[in-house]
Amino acid sequence: MSKKVRVRFAPSPTGGLHLGGVRTVLYNYLFARRHGGDFILRIEDTDQGRYVPGAEEYIIESLRWCGLEPDEGPHKGGAYGPYRQSERKARGIYEKYARQLVEHGHAYYAFDTPEELEAMREKYKTADNPSPQYNHTLRKKMRNSLQLDPAETQRLLADGTPYVIRIKLEPDEEVTFTDMIRGEVTFSTTGVDDKVLLKADGMPTYHLAVVVDDHLMEISHAFRGEEWLPSAPVHILLWRYLFGEDKMPQWAHLPLILKPDGNGKLSKRDGDRLGFPVFAMNWTDPRTGEPATGFRETGFLPQAFVNLLALLGWNDGSGQEIFTREELVAKFSMDRVHKGGAKFDFEKAKWFNHEWIKRLPASAYAPQVAALFAEKGIPIPAHDLLRPAETEIPLPPVTPLVPETITDISGAPLLDLAALEAGLIPPPPAPNRFERVLDLVKDRCTLLPEFIPQAAFFFQPPATIDLDAVKPKWNEAKGLFFAEFIQQLELAPNLVAHALEAEFKEMAAAKAIKPGELLMPLRIMLVGGKFGPHVFDIIALIGKDETIRRIRHTIQLLNFTP
RNA sequence: GCCGCGUUGGUCAAUCGGUUAAGACGCCUCCCUUUCACGGAGGAAUGAGGGGUUCGAUUCCCCUACGCGGUACCA
Incomplete structure (x- = not known):
């Protein structure tokens, strides 16, 4: 009686979609498709201070470009909506569970102001403990419903004093769970603090929201970045208190994507510094106006982008490196995902793109390349874009490109020839003149813009002659x-x-x-x-x-x- | 500091106790090509350190080192 596979990608709309984010989407998508499940997009916009207009649309468009479309989401709807946490908050969803936790003694009200918290951290900071936590010891010195007498708590509440709800963690409790990638992981509650569950503005924090929404949306498997591992015990405990640990999704904490030089998480800064994109598509921060280039605009094919991301932390053990999305769906498994982070190698990324440019018929990317030519002031004449059947000017035969030669590394055709013969898929169109040109020069092009110097002379006389x-x-x-x-x-x-x-x-x-x-x-x-x-x-x-x-x-x- | 997770060539990585430790990217050499590529052949390059367990450890366990992540009313 295994329940239906349902997975989610839950980004916060705070900026461009990072490489690592796309990979998380990809693993979610592949897992869902592999198991005939659903892939849900949920927007975690619980921090109104960090909300960036346009970011949600950007994320959705990025997923579309990658061909990783969710089955449910704010833009598509679904039976488990709404899919924005701000809208779910408006329905009182999170508050209800927060109150329930307080009633059952698993959480409490805390009236400390940000200034008081800051003062507390300052006061208890020592060389040995640079970041004192709001935990079972320190909460005794703070203003919360555990310390105050009940009447006082009631009065503060009645007066409308701002408060948060914190989870109440008992010390020395072992929390263990099985991670799909790392196996059994154990934490002691002693090291984790009484996390805020419900903020003073009534919004839930990630910790509450992720548990409540995963439950309500019947998420079966929850994948997220490794940076979430330390707070996993809070989430496990919340599941235990609220819905029962047996109902909890299976977790998988994905390894990080690291910067090429040195160590550490790959950031947009590293891309700027080293000269390669980090975001899926171009992104300009509406507040700072700061631009960032995307893989799409750099000239990557979505097939290549998906392919290279899949292999950054996963492989099927066979040595195969070029995979179509369909192959990935058929072969992906979470237990072959690496534990350690992988440094991003832009040279290898370009190699993937080159492979895809070579293997795909030019018709797969001719429109984008035609647009690039137009941008450079070399518009492709309309008759070069006509199918041979639509023009009376015969196209001369050039070095032939037969579909049989379009294969993956194992020699299996990328074009499903059997399906083609059976008439299940439409035959690829006969290449027009523009596509013939592209097919002729594609061995020399690693990134789409390289088609311009390599093919411009087919459409206009060379600007300079050596x-x-x-x-x-x-x-x-x-x-x-x-x-x-x-x-x-x-x-x-x-x-x-x-x-x-x-x-x-x-x-x-x-x-x-x-x-x-x-x-x-x-x-x-x-x-x-x-x-x-x-x-x-x-x-x-x-x-x-x-x-x-x-x-x-x-x-x-x-x-x-x- | 504490907690957790990691660690096979420069990079991505295979190996599920026994191998000459795959393969790929990049680099170098050669071949093909009357250009540039593509393609083909070859080359240099790897188990962090120390203890165990075992007939035998890259593989299992422990310690150390190093790296990373977390330690927010951010996600």
């Missing part, structure tokens, strides 16, 4: 050769890369010039520099008119500059 690479070996014979080559091109009925190449080499042989002596100049005429795919594929794609124009143009430059 004449210095040609001049030293340029002579009249070569000039004659190219003049003749232009004539041949003009006569050619259509351009086929390999036929062109054969013709070119025949002509070179007839003139007793080594083909290599001519290939580089030709490349520079077309591309502007010493890079790019096979020259004859380029000619086939830019067409003979443009090819002739560029050759003539460069020859002119060569003649006029000594």
Whole structure:
């Protein structure tokens, strides 16, 4: 009679969505899908002082970009709403449980002001104990319902004196639970303080809210960052007092993602300092105006982002590194998540992206890349975006890209060919000219913006031409050769890369010039520099008119500059 | 300080007591390529230290060191 798997991601809307946050989402998502369960988004906005407008929308949009959509959440609704804790508070949900705890002697009222607390910490601070806790000893010296006589407590309450409700922890109690990653973990209540459960403004703290909401939302498994481990005993005790420990979800405390150099949690600062993104998408803090770049805008594919995050702290033991989301769903298990934190390696992250760019058909990212070109003032002509069937201009064959070659590292096709043949999924569209260009150069692109320098010359003549690479070996014979080559091109009925190449080499042989002596100049005429795919594929794609124009143009430059 | 969690190459990591301690990223060398890449072949590089347990420890236990996290009316 195992209950249905229900997991949640519960961020507080205080800023951009951090790498570690996305990974927590991912593990939640994978676990839910793996077990046919639900994945819930819950907004923990109990600290009105830290609330940042727009952060919630940003989080939802980030999840959408990653393809990790919740089944329930503030934007989707669901049977367990509302999904914002501020709205749940308005319904008196948390207060009810806080009062119940007080009635049962597991919690108490505390009237201490922030100033009094500060004074207490100052007063009891010693070299041995730099941070005195509000606990079973010190609470005896504070203003709370445990010390005050009941009448006085009632009077303060009746007067509307601000108060909080604190959990009452007895010393020397062992609290043990089984973590899905770490196994059995034990704490003594002696080390933990009487945490505030309900704040003076009536809002619950995380400690109360997480327990109450996990219960009310019937959460079966609760995953969160390792930084929560020390407060786990409070949550266990709350479960014990409120709903019964047997009803408690199974916990898993995820290892931290560490900065690449040194140690410590990866922060936005580290990204700025070391030059890589830390957030999923661009984020500008509305209050400080401080911008932060995202993986999306840096040119990462969501497939790659999800893939690299999955492997940061988990692996299936097989050595496979490239996983589709479907494969991850099929293979993910919490007991293969590492205990230790992992340093983030941006070089490896880029490798994942490169792999995904290479493996995916260009149609998977052509729209984003087209947008990048447009931003750079190189709009892609509409006819280059038409499907071959929609245009009468035939596309020349270039280096073929067959779906069979799109495979993961084990050789299994990423494109489900069986499903394709059975007609279960629509066939990928025949690539248009733009996509052919991208397919031709994608081996050279690690990040999406790199398509611009690698492919711009297909859409406009090169801005600069590296004449210095040609001049030293340029002579009249070569000039004659190219003049003749232009004539041949003009006569050619259509351009086929390999036929062109054969013709070119025949002509070179007839003139007793080594083909290599001519290939580089030709490349520079077309591309502007010493890079790019096979020259004859380029000619086939830019067409003979443009090819002739560029050759003539460069020859002119060569003649006029000594 | 106290409490907790960690610790295999520079980084991600496999190993569930017996291995020449995988693989990947990065780096280096070579091959392929009349460019740049891609691809292929090879190379350098690892069990924090000390005690146990055991016929045998990277693996199990303890101690130390180091790192990290927590120690808020923040999450």
